[in-house]
Amino acid sequence: MQTEIINTGSELMLGRVLNTHQQWLCRQLSDLGYGVTRQVAVSDEGSRIQTAVRESLVRADLIITTGGLGPTSDDRTRDLIAEMLGADLVCNEEILSCITHFFTSRQRRMPESTKIQAMIPRGAVVLMNAHGTAPGLIMQVPSGKFRAAATWLVMLPGPPRELRPMFTEQIVPWLRDTLPCESEFVCRTLKTTGLGESRVEELIAPHLKHLTDAGLELGYCARVGEVDLRFVARGCGAAQNVAEAESISRRLMADFIYGADDDQLETVIVRLLTDRKQTLALAESCTGGFIANRITNVPGASAVLWGGAVSYANEAKTKWLGVNPATLATHGAVSEATAREMAEGARRIAGSDFAISVTGIAGPDGGTPEKPVGTVFIGMATPQSITVQKFQNRFDRETFKYVTSQQALEMLRRELRHK
Amino acid sequence: MQTEIINTGSELMLGRVLNTHQQWLCRQLSDLGYGVTRQVAVSDEGSRIQTAVRESLVRADLIITTGGLGPTSDDRTRDLIAEMLGADLVCNEEILSCITHFFTSRQRRMPESTKIQAMIPRGAVVLMNAHGTAPGLIMQVPSGKFRAAATWLVMLPGPPRELRPMFTEQIVPWLRDTLPCESEFVCRTLKTTGLGESRVEELIAPHLKHLTDAGLELGYCARVGEVDLRFVARGCGAAQNVAEAESISRRLMADFIYGADDDQLETVIVRLLTDRKQTLALAESCTGGFIANRITNVPGASAVLWGGAVSYANEAKTKWLGVNPATLATHGAVSEATAREMAEGARRIAGSDFAISVTGIAGPDGGTPEKPVGTVFIGMATPQSITVQKFQNRFDRETFKYVTSQQALEMLRRELRHK
Numbered sequence: 001m002q003t004e005i006i007n008t009g010s011e012l013m014l015g016r017v018l019n020t021h022q023q024w025l026c027r028q029l030s031d032l033g034y035g036v037t038r039q040v041a042v043s044d045e046g047s048r049i050q051t052a053v054r055e056s057l058v059r060a061d062l063i064i065t066t067g068g069l070g071p072t073s074d075d076r077t078r079d080l081i082a083e084m085l086g087a088d089l090v091c092n093e094e095i096l097s098c099i100t101h102f103f104t105s106r107q108r109r110m111p112e113s114t115k116i117q118a119m120i121p122r123g124a125v126v127l128m129n130a131h132g133t134a135p136g137l138i139m140q141v142p143s144g145k146f147r148a149a150a151t152w153l154v155m156l157p158g159p160p161r162e163l164r165p166m167f168t169e170q171i172v173p174w175l176r177d178t179l180p181c182e183s184e185f186v187c188r189t190l191k192t193t194g195l196g197e198s199r200v201e202e203l204i205a206p207h208l209k210h211l212t213d214a215g216l217e218l219g220y221c222a223r224v225g226e227v228d229l230r231f232v233a234r235g236c237g238a239a240q241n242v243a244e245a246e247s248i249s250r251r252l253m254a255d256f257i258y259g260a261d262d263d264q265l266e267t268v269i270v271r272l273l274t275d276r277k278q279t280l281a282l283a284e285s286c287t288g289g290f291i292a293n294r295i296t297n298v299p300g301a302s303a304v305l306w307g308g309a310v311s312y313a314n315e316a317k318t319k320w321l322g323v324n325p326a327t328l329a330t331h332g333a334v335s336e337a338t339a340r341e342m343a344e345g346a347r348r349i350a351g352s353d354f355a356i357s358v359t360g361i362a363g364p365d366g367g368t369p370e371k372p373v374g375t376v377f378i379g380m381a382t383p384q385s386i387t388v389q390k391f392q393n394r395f396d397r398e399t400f401k402y403v404t405s406q407q408a409l410e411m412l413r414r415e416l417r418h419k
Numbered sequence: 420m421q422t423e424i425i426n427t428g429s430e431l432m433l434g435r436v437l438n439t440h441q442q443w444l445c446r447q448l449s450d451l452g453y454g455v456t457r458q459v460a461v462s463d464e465g466s467r468i469q470t471a472v473r474e475s476l477v478r479a480d481l482i483i484t485t486g487g488l489g490p491t492s493d494d495r496t497r498d499l500i501a502e503m504l505g506a507d508l509v510c511n512e513e514i515l516s517c518i519t520h521f522f523t524s525r526q527r528r529m530p531e532s533t534k535i536q537a538m539i540p541r542g543a544v545v546l547m548n549a550h551g552t553a554p555g556l557i558m559q560v561p562s563g564k565f566r567a568a569a570t571w572l573v574m575l576p577g578p579p580r581e582l583r584p585m586f587t588e589q590i591v592p593w594l595r596d597t598l599p600c601e602s603e604f605v606c607r608t609l610k611t612t613g614l615g616e617s618r619v620e621e622l623i624a625p626h627l628k629h630l631t632d633a634g635l636e637l638g639y640c641a642r643v644g645e646v647d648l649r650f651v652a653r654g655c656g657a658a659q660n661v662a663e664a665e666s667i668s669r670r671l672m673a674d675f676i677y678g679a680d681d682d683q684l685e686t687v688i689v690r691l692l693t694d695r696k697q698t699l700a701l702a703e704s705c706t707g708g709f710i711a712n713r714i715t716n717v718p719g720a721s722a723v724l725w726g727g728a729v730s731y732a733n734e735a736k737t738k739w740l741g742v743n744p745a746t747l748a749t750h751g752a753v754s755e756a757t758a759r760e761m762a763e764g765a766r767r768i769a770g771s772d773f774a775i776s777v778t779g780i781a782g783p784d785g786g787t788p789e790k791p792v793g794t795v796f797i798g799m800a801t802p803q804s805i806t807v808q809k810f811q812n813r814f815d816r817e818t819f820k821y822v823t824s825q826q827a828l829e830m831l832r833r834e835l836r837h838k
Binding site: 009010011012013014015016017018019020022023024025026027028029030031035036037038039040041042043044045048052070071072073074108111112113114158159161187189196197198199201202205217218219220221222223224228230232282284287288289290291292293295296297299300301302305306307308309310311312313315316319320349350351362363364365366395397398399401 | 428429430431432433434435436437438439441442443444445446447448449450454455456457458459460461462463464467471489490491492493527530531532533577578580606608615616617618620621624636637638639640641642643647649651701703706707708709710711712714715716718719720721724725726727728729730731732734735738739768769770781782783784785814816817818820
């Protein structure tokens with residue numbers, strides 16, 4: 001079965017907006033067993049949407065378009081597809097009353113242009129939009145028109161918080177009914193840190209040869225400071241082959257694997273601390289709250305995180321963390337001594353089991369010959385000891401924060417894992 | 420001129436990785452005047468890469484591929500394109516010595532498989548990779564082979580921190596020399612908040628008709644709590660038409676416009692505070708450091724941000740922010756009274772001009788009938804007063820944090836803008 005995604009929108013082609021639909025839809029579809037064979041993005045201009053849809057209609061059993069269903073003049077997907085398929089647009093009274101209700105219930109005046117969203121290609125199935133005014137649409141393009149078989153064409157609205165519930169609540173049950181998936185499909189990702197991509201392959205690939213010979217696909221994805229190792233299998237025995245590959249890889253890579261699938265270091269940390277009924281405090285300077293933000297993205301974080309001080313000013317380090325002003329004067333804010341006192345102070349004030357501290361120079365300015373941009377000290381206070389490690393993370397500001405947070409969380413993970 | 424981007428990688432089609440290359444490359448190329456006409460993503464499997472490249476070769480003057488140049492067995496772009504174009508792979512000694520140096524300088528053993536990255540299609544221009552081992556490649560596909568004109572085919576490595584500097588430092592000068600851009604191109608985005616998408620269009624479109632008739636394109640992109648308004652013009656007079664459209668829109672929408680292009684509320688806040696030589700402290704509970712993280716993403720934030728307390732535990736609110744334990748006992752942590760004391764305490768302890776506080780229920784758990792998930796109080800302490808606003812932000816956890824941070828930053832922006 002061939003599935004294709006077409007993302008429409010000039011903002012995508014101008015690079016003004018990140019296309020998150022691709023990942024989200026590909027993930028949902030592949031987890032349901034529908035492999036996406038191609039994704040295409042085109043602008044709203046001229047005939048580009050029609051050209052892209054026409055090409056997909058020759059190949060695909062299922063096409064999902066995103067965007068272009070809204071009320072403004074650049075929302076052209078619905079009209080262009082209806083025109084191409086020779087379908088009239090007819091007013092759907094149910095949608096019109098939903099749109100009217102959307103505005104009256106919010107006590108907002110309804111702009112005239114929003115009515116266009118009730119104009120539906122004749123014969124299309126309407127997907128109601130619980131979070132906006134543009135309905136989704138399903139049309140069947142009959143066999144013989146563009147290729148021998150028929151094609152299902154699904155149009156979804158562009159805003160993620162309209163598209164996602166519409167997909168989950170309406171498209172998934174429809175897909176299961178209309179295009180049931182026969183073949184088993186299993187995808188498993190192991191998240192590793194501390195080894196390069198080719199080293200990961202060298203370590204495990206020879207030991208998985210009997211499985212890859214049997215059809216298991218191996219994938220490697222290098223990220224900053226991390227490598228994702230991916231197993232994909234289809235058909236009979238898929239789950240068993242993936243499970244065996246995982247078990248062999250875990251034995252060979254042991255501690256370099258920190259999680260699987262959607263795990264991130266913060267989810268692993270919250271899980272480990274929750275299991276151990278222990279707590280954490282944070283003292284962040286150069287990461288500016290990024291570590292606290294990552295930890296608090298995890299539901300249930302409030303059970304393990306006492307709090308975090310974003311101690312940008314020196315005075316914040318003394319007032320909130322009890323850092324000795326003499327330490328700051330003698331060693332500077334970016335120093336092993338300050339990192340040590342920040343971690344120790346955070347743990348003492350919070351009464352937590354652990355504390356992590358970070359102080360460094362994120363850049364682009366503020367570097368010196370002895371402490372260039374990228375210099376960072378990470379401190380960890382545990383019930384037994386305080387340790388500080390120094391790193392050189394020479395990246396742009398946001399990558400610096402990410403890499404530094406990874407190092408800090410990994411220090412804590414290794415501590416939590418072994419005790 | 421037709422420019423197409425082809426992103427390769429099974430991790431993209433399985434939805435395991437977000438494709439950030441599309442936005443980044445489209446943005447760079449459009450700012451240089453090269454409009455991207457199509458972007459395609461395909462997996463590493465079978466003949467998909469060759470099929471996608473072959474189709475683009477029929478249409479495009481410039482094709483940029485990403486990914487598949489690395490050392491592992493799923494890195495197939497280089498080999499598949501060479502095979503399709505009938506080019507031998509030959510070993511490039513300079514690259515081989517760079518790869519060897521990459522490992523020896525890091526005191527790491529060089530896995531045998533990494534050598535494959537020195538195998539280059541005969542005749543290709545090599546782009547050295549300062550941040551990894553896989554070189555980029557440029558090949559010219561001669562006229563008459565796939566279409567009448569010649570096509571330039573550029574292959575870039577997948578990791579963003581290898582691709583981006585390679586593009587900026589090597590591709591941009593090469594493009595300017597090889598495919599100079601004749602036509603003027605201007606794109607300007609105004610960032611608005613507080614109005615719906617169709618209301619924005621209704622407000623401005625009738626007043627810009629003389630410009631849209633002259634070829635100006637208007638675009639609208641609805642985001643959570645925001646609408647981007649975009650002007651695009653090409654050719655003679657483009658800059659002047661866009662400037663006029665901006666000026667008319669600013670007059671009509673005034674305070675609803677908070678910035679332009681890459682502005683985010685945090686960049687605007689840091690700019691306004693810097694201009695006014697004023698400072699800020701933060702007291703975050705449910706946003707968990709997200710606001711501090713946004714502010715500290717802005718270079719120069721250290722001049723205006725004193726610090727922020729991520730006061731998750733009640734004790735963190737009393738110790739770091741001086742919230743009265745009786746207030747917490749009487750009104751609860753999520754209350755107007757607590758938000759008020761958090762903002763007031765943060766401002767007093769920091770000695771800053773302003774403080775923002777946030778306390779609420781991010782969910783998924785923790786709601787009650789009186790204070791359901793999504794309830795949030797945002798406090799703002801200024802030299803003159805303390806105000807608290809209540810919002811209901813019923814979203815998933817990360818969207819909740821984003822929407823709440825937007826409301827908090829917008830409260831501060833409106834305060835800073837008018838005084």
